[in-house]
Amino acid sequence: MEGEMEGVPIILVVEDEEPLQEIVHDALKEGGFDLTTVASGQEAVAMVESGVVKYSALVTDVNLKGPMKGWEIARLIRQIDPAFPVVYMTGAAAEDWASEGVPNSVLLEKPFAPAQLVTAVSQLLNAGSPT
Known part of the structure:
Protein backbone atom coordinates (compact mmCIF):
# COMPACT_ATOMS: atom_id res chain seq x y z
CA MET A 1 0.00 0.00 0.00
CA GLU A 2 3.06 2.24 0.03
CA GLY A 3 3.05 5.29 -2.17
CA GLU A 4 -0.71 5.63 -2.56
CA MET A 5 -0.69 9.13 -1.13
CA GLU A 6 2.56 10.01 -2.85
CA GLY A 7 2.89 13.68 -3.63
CA VAL A 8 0.12 14.96 -1.39
CA PRO A 9 1.58 16.63 1.70
CA ILE A 10 -0.20 15.66 4.92
CA ILE A 11 -0.44 18.46 7.43
CA LEU A 12 -0.80 17.79 11.15
CA VAL A 13 -3.23 20.32 12.63
CA VAL A 14 -3.52 20.91 16.38
CA GLU A 15 -6.66 22.88 17.13
CA ASP A 16 -9.20 22.36 19.90
CA GLU A 17 -11.95 24.71 18.69
CA GLU A 18 -14.32 23.09 16.25
CA PRO A 19 -15.18 26.18 14.17
CA LEU A 20 -11.48 26.77 13.60
CA GLN A 21 -10.87 23.10 12.85
CA GLU A 22 -13.39 23.42 10.04
CA ILE A 23 -11.89 26.61 8.62
CA VAL A 24 -8.39 25.11 8.67
CA HIS A 25 -9.62 21.81 7.23
CA ASP A 26 -11.45 23.46 4.34
CA ALA A 27 -8.59 25.85 3.58
CA LEU A 28 -5.95 23.12 3.47
CA LYS A 29 -8.15 20.72 1.48
CA GLU A 30 -8.85 23.44 -1.08
CA GLY A 31 -5.13 24.20 -1.13
CA GLY A 32 -4.44 20.62 -2.21
CA PHE A 33 -3.27 19.20 1.11
CA ASP A 34 -4.41 16.27 3.19
CA LEU A 35 -4.57 16.74 6.92
CA THR A 36 -5.04 15.09 10.27
CA THR A 37 -6.60 17.19 13.01
CA VAL A 38 -6.01 16.49 16.68
CA ALA A 39 -7.09 18.51 19.70
CA SER A 40 -4.07 18.05 21.96
CA GLY A 41 -0.35 18.51 21.85
CA GLN A 42 0.30 15.10 23.37
CA GLU A 43 -1.60 13.47 20.51
CA ALA A 44 0.25 15.49 17.90
CA VAL A 45 3.71 14.68 19.28
CA ALA A 46 2.82 10.99 19.66
CA MET A 47 1.69 10.85 16.04
CA VAL A 48 4.92 12.34 14.73
CA GLU A 49 6.99 10.12 17.04
CA SER A 50 5.18 6.99 15.85
CA GLY A 51 6.24 7.69 12.28
CA VAL A 52 3.20 5.81 10.96
CA VAL A 53 2.27 8.78 8.80
CA LYS A 54 4.95 11.05 7.39
CA TYR A 55 3.59 14.49 8.09
CA SER A 56 4.88 17.38 5.99
CA ALA A 57 4.12 20.27 8.35
CA LEU A 58 2.59 21.26 11.66
CA VAL A 59 -0.18 23.84 11.96
CA THR A 60 -0.90 24.53 15.61
CA ASP A 61 -2.94 26.89 17.68
CA VAL A 62 -0.78 28.46 20.38
CA ASN A 63 -3.31 28.45 23.21
CA LEU A 64 -4.85 25.01 23.61
CA LYS A 65 -7.02 23.66 26.40
CA GLY A 66 -4.52 20.99 27.44
CA PRO A 67 -1.29 21.46 29.39
CA MET A 68 0.76 21.88 26.22
CA LYS A 69 0.92 25.13 24.30
CA GLY A 70 1.63 25.30 20.59
CA TRP A 71 5.15 26.58 21.32
CA GLU A 72 5.98 23.40 23.22
CA ILE A 73 4.43 21.10 20.62
CA ALA A 74 6.57 22.66 17.91
CA ARG A 75 9.75 22.37 20.00
CA LEU A 76 9.10 18.69 20.73
CA ILE A 77 8.41 17.93 17.09
CA ARG A 78 11.55 19.83 16.07
CA GLN A 79 13.51 17.50 18.36
CA THR A 119 0.23 30.35 1.44
CA ALA A 120 2.15 29.99 4.71
CA VAL A 121 2.18 26.17 4.53
CA SER A 122 3.11 26.21 0.83
CA GLN A 123 6.00 28.63 1.39
CA LEU A 124 7.43 26.52 4.21
CA LEU A 125 7.14 23.30 2.20
CA ASN A 126 8.75 24.90 -0.83
CA ALA A 127 11.55 26.34 1.27
CA GLY A 128 12.34 22.90 2.61
CA SER A 129 12.30 20.99 -0.67
CA PRO A 130 15.32 20.96 -2.96
CA THR A 131 14.56 22.48 -6.34
Missing part, protein backbone atom coordinates in the same frame (compact mmCIF):
# COMPACT_ATOMS: atom_id res chain seq x y z
CA ILE A 80 12.22 14.62 16.26
CA ASP A 81 12.71 16.43 12.94
CA PRO A 82 14.83 19.62 13.13
CA ALA A 83 13.55 20.94 9.79
CA PHE A 84 9.84 20.32 10.37
CA PRO A 85 7.78 23.23 8.96
CA VAL A 86 5.66 24.94 11.62
CA VAL A 87 2.77 27.40 11.32
CA TYR A 88 1.40 28.90 14.52
CA MET A 89 -2.12 30.35 14.81
CA THR A 90 -2.89 32.74 17.62
CA GLY A 91 -5.22 35.50 18.65
CA ALA A 92 -3.36 36.80 21.67
CA ALA A 93 0.15 35.38 21.88
CA ALA A 94 1.75 36.94 18.80
CA GLU A 95 4.23 38.98 20.85
CA ASP A 96 5.65 35.77 22.34
CA TRP A 97 6.62 34.39 18.93
CA ALA A 98 10.09 35.94 18.95
CA SER A 99 11.00 34.27 22.24
CA GLU A 100 8.87 31.11 22.11
CA GLY A 101 8.60 30.21 18.44
CA VAL A 102 10.95 27.82 16.68
CA PRO A 103 13.22 29.15 13.91
CA ASN A 104 11.85 29.20 10.35
CA SER A 105 8.25 29.14 11.50
CA VAL A 106 5.33 31.30 10.44
CA LEU A 107 2.85 33.01 12.73
CA LEU A 108 -0.71 33.79 11.62
CA GLU A 109 -2.71 36.14 13.80
CA LYS A 110 -6.40 35.41 14.11
CA PRO A 111 -8.56 36.25 12.36
CA PHE A 112 -6.65 35.30 9.23
CA ALA A 113 -7.91 34.55 5.74
CA PRO A 114 -7.90 30.83 4.88
CA ALA A 115 -5.74 31.66 1.86
CA GLN A 116 -3.05 33.03 4.19
CA LEU A 117 -2.80 29.64 5.86
CA VAL A 118 -2.42 27.83 2.53
